[in-house]
Amino acid sequence: MDVPPAPGEFDESTELERLRRRAYGRNADIAGDAAARARLTELEAAVTDPDPDSRAVTESDPAEGPIADSAPIGEAPAAPWWRRRRSWLTILGGTITTLALTAAIVAWMQPSAPDYVRTPNYAFPPDAILGLVSEGTEADEPNDPHGTLNRLGLNADAMRRYETYGYLTVWSGNSRYGSTCLLVAHPVQGLNEGIGAEACSPSGDETIADLAQTTRSLTRFVLKSDHVDVYEYVRPAEPGPPPG
DSSP states (O other): OOOOOOHHHHHHHHHHHHHHHHHHSTTOOGGGOHHHHHHHHHHHHHHHSSOGGGSOOOOOOTTTSOGGGSOOTTOOOOOOHHHHHHHHHHHHHHHHHHHHHHHHHHHHHSOOOOHHHHSOOOSSOOSEEEEEEEESOGGGOOOOTTOHHHHHTOOGGGOEEEOOBTTBEEEEEEOTTSEEEEEEEOTTTOTTSSSEEEEEEETTSOEEEEEEEETTEEEEEEEOSSEEEEEEEEOOOOOOOOOO
């Protein structure tokens, strides 16, 4: 059995319906009735929120602090910290994976250095092999009139001398700059004086010194672990004019 509405509730519903007709109906005339408009607003608010006491609205006292400190009414609550942290970790992980994949693709697409660049591969055996003669003795110090050893970071007392090649003497040494140097010079003239050559390379790589003696020949000295390989290259003579 339905319970009839309370008299006050019935009156308010009827009043609200009547005021809505005056406000939104075809013959609306509430615009000039301020009291009716205020009553309509009150009744509609009561219908929207029938239990105003169920929500607690805290009004900030201007004397106690700025109103901006209070959270705006109706604003969605912030996500819990663990959810925000998980979202950032997901984004960061995806970015790292993308960067790693891009780097791998770039490295795969770039051609590697050919073998002859990393380690020279000579097709023919050396023309001469110069063995190690002495190491670190004062008698083996090269003649250095221009301070070449100091410029290259070499210690004169720690040089290694190899067998002579013709009239040329060959030395090697480890530079304080982290490189290995190979020096070729006439023993009397000295380093960087007259005929000679010098070259330095990072430790672990082959050190190669080229000596161009004439316009048609080149002598290459290649430093190995305990000896020096020598290669002679001769440029073929250019063909002369055909007989007339």
